[in-house]
Amino acid sequence: MRVGVAAGHPSTAQAGAEILSAGGSAVDAAVAMMLVGCAAETIFTGLNGGGFATCYDAATREVRCFDFFVAVPGLDGTSPGAGRAIEVSFVGQPMPYEIGPATVAVPGVPAGAHHLWRRYGRLPWTDVVAPGLAASYGTPFPRTHAVLLPVIEPAMRVGDGVGVYSRPDGSLLQAGDRLWHPDHHRAYELLAEDPAAFYTGAYADALVQSVADGGAISHEDLAAYRVREHAARTVEFHGSTVHARGTDLDDVLATLAVAADAVTGDPHTDPASALGLVAALRAPDRRSDTTNVVAVDAEGNGCALTTSLGLGSGVWVPGFGVHLNSMLGEGELIRGRLQPGVRMGSMMSPLAVLDADRRLVGVAGAAGGSRIRSALVQVLVQVLRGVPPQEAIDGPRLNALPGLVRFEPGFAPDVLAAVAAAGDEVAVTGQRDPYFGGVSALSTLGGGADPRRSGGVVLL
Numbered sequence: 073m074r075v076g077v078a079a080g081h082p083s084t085a086q087a088g089a090e091i092l093s094a095g096g097s098a099v100d101a102a103v104a105m106m107l108v109g110c111a112a113e114t115i116f117t118g119l120n121g122g123g124f125a126t127c128y129d130a131a132t133r134e135v136r137c138f139d140f141f142v143a144v145p146g147l148d149g150t151s152p153g154a155g156r157a158i159e160v161s162f163v164g165q166p167m168p169y170e171i172g173p174a175t176v177a178v179p180g181v182p183a184g185a186h187h188l189w190r191r192y193g194r195l196p197w198t199d200v201v202a203p204g205l206a207a208s209y210g211t212p213f214p215r216t217h218a219v220l221l222p223v224i225e226p227a228m229r230v231g232d233g234v235g236v237y238s239r240p241d242g243s244l245l246q247a248g249d250r251l252w253h254p255d256h257h258r259a260y261e262l263l264a265e266d267p268a269a270f271y272t273g274a275y276a277d278a279l280v281q282s283v284a285d286g287g288a289i290s291h292e293d294l295a296a297y298r299v300r301e302h303a304a305r306t307v308e309f310h311g312s313t314v315h316a317r318g319t320d321l322d323d324v325l326a327t328l329a330v331a332a333d334a335v336t337g338d339p340h341t342d343p344a345s346a347l348g349l350v351a352a353l354r355a356p357d358r359r360s361d362t363t364n365v366v367a368v369d370a371e372g373n374g375c376a377l378t379t380s381l382g383l384g385s386g387v388w389v390p391g392f393g394v395h396l397n398s399m400l401g402e403g404e405l406i407r408g409r410l411q412p413g414v415r416m417g418s419m420m421s422p423l424a425v426l427d428a429d430r431r432l433v434g435v436a437g438a439a440g441g442s443r444i445r446s447a448l449v450q451v452l453v454q455v456l457r458g459v460p461p462q463e464a465i466d467g468p469r470l471n472a473l474p475g476l477v478r479f480e481p482g483f484a485p486d487v488l489a490a491v492a493a494a495g496d497e498v499a500v501t502g503q504r505d506p507y508f509g510g511v512s513a514l515s516t517l518g519g520g521a522d523p524r525r526s527g528g529v530v531l532l
Contacts, residue, residue, distance in 0.1 A: 073372055073432050076531035077101055078461075078512035078521040079365040080116070080439060083211045084108045085521065085528030087203035088367050091195065092532055099127060099192035100200050101367035102375035103185045107204030107263075109363050109379065110181065111256060112211035114236070115221060115228060116363040116381065116439065119259055119270075120279075120389070120396045122180035123379030124317055125188055126304060126422040126435075130372035133430035135315040138191075139300040139415060140184025142177035142399045145288040146412030147296055153286035155401045158226040160383070171227050171386040173287030175401030177416060178297050179279075181379060182263060182270035187299040192373070198264045205260035208393075210252035214526030218247040220506055230386030233395065253393035262392070271297055278389050282396065287387075288412075296413060304424070308332075309456050312433060316423035322445040324421040327352050328452060335453050340468060340483050343490035349453075350472040350491060353446045362420060362444065363525070364437035364512050374435040374514070376422030378444075419444045425456065425515075433516050436461075439525065440509030446471050447509025451520075461513040461520030462529070469508040472496075480504050 077088035087108040088101040096104070102125065110119045117123075122142035128135050145152070155170025189200055221228060221237060221244050228237045229244075236253050237245050245251065262269050269275050271294040283289050305318025307325040309332050318325050334348030362380040382398040389396065399416055410416070419441055425434035434455060438447040447469060454464035468482030476497045479488065483500075492498045501507075510525035521527025 140180035170401030255393035436513035
């Protein structure tokens with residue numbers, strides 16, 4: 073395996089590379105990148121979000137999965153009030169959401185970061201948090217984020233977000249502008265000093281107060297939160313074994329198993345393979361904001377880690393500059409009655425790939441809500457057949473919806489014609505688009521980070 077990192081933001085990737093160069097483990101690097109992302113990629117993630125990690129231990133050749141996603145509040149008997157409806161249009165399709173205190177779920181990122189570090193970290197905790205603290209003082213706003221911001225403005229420029237995502241003249245942030253919140257560093261300073269304070273201390277007090285008008289999070293909810301750890305589930309793919317949590321809402325592993333048989337050639341040029349891919353990926357269109365990081369260290373340990381804030385609730389923790397999640401307002405995550413204390417479902421599926429000798433040959437993950445499965449499967453089908461990660465990530469993608477298949481430019485005319493002849497409406501975007509997901513991956517052939525998210529990759 074190549075030693076290195078890949079992530080959804082250049083500043084995030086650079087921080088991970090510096091942690092590896094300082095002697096940190098793959099998990100040290102992944103956690104540091106996650107924390108940098110919580111400051112540099114705040115339109116996707118944040119310290120009040122949640123996520124999942126899949127980690128490979130080279131010494132034991134074991135893969136473990138970690139669940140630090142958000143939990144449903146209300147353990148003290150409080151029920152959330154009504155959220156505030158907003159609407160965003162993504163690739164021309166209006167999508168309703170809710171924001172406000174009622175949409176905020178119990179966060180998992182602070183607990184997840186510290187748990188992963190205690191499990192696999194090598195550097196001092198303060199060294200792992202330091203890159204995130206530095207990023208909290210400001211990072212360049214990437215071009216792809218600037219393009220996406222007008223679409224999600226109804227959730228972003230609310231409360232403190234009016235100042236965070238605006239230029240001095242009131243216009244939206246543009247590529248290259250400084251992204252920051254004047255109080256955000258206080259949250260990172262507290263995280264370095266006392267991670268438990270996010271659940272039982274000063275930060276917890278401020279969070280509970282910030283959602284008091286309509287929200288359901290209580291001190292009981294925060295104190296009860298725990299990271300969950302379990303063995304990975306697996307699927308075979310042409311001599312390799314793909315390990316992931318296996319409980320994601322869109323079942324990446326089962327889809328990959330179907331695609332292994334249905335996609336025998338290059339779906340960009342082979343109509344039969346494209347039709348097989350469409351059949352494997354068919355699903356309703358949904359929306360959720362996420363980001364992903366991957367890291368491999370010199371000992372061959374690997375970690376893939378995905379986090380999300382949802383669209384963001386528009387509620388910010390006073391004195392700490394942290395935007396609260398909107399997971400209870402994300403309709404695609406609610407597949408049944410929500411019970412206080414239970415984990416919400418998620419499409420996230422960071423994964424690791426082992427060879428027949430249980431050696432690591434790949435780590436990958438993706439961002440993009442319901443496009444996580446689609447993006448991951450399309451990239452993995454190529455990478456596991458010998459295509460370098462960056463080439464596979466750069467290639468055009470499709471997303472198969474009921475009665476409609478959306479394509480990025482680059483598919484052969486014969487492929488488009490075959491899909492149309494099979495009865496689907498065909499829509500081709502004008503360019504590569506963040507809608508089609510953001511993948512980051514490392515393999516024996518190198519690394520790749522998605523240009524759809526201004527991603528960065530550093531190989532050491």
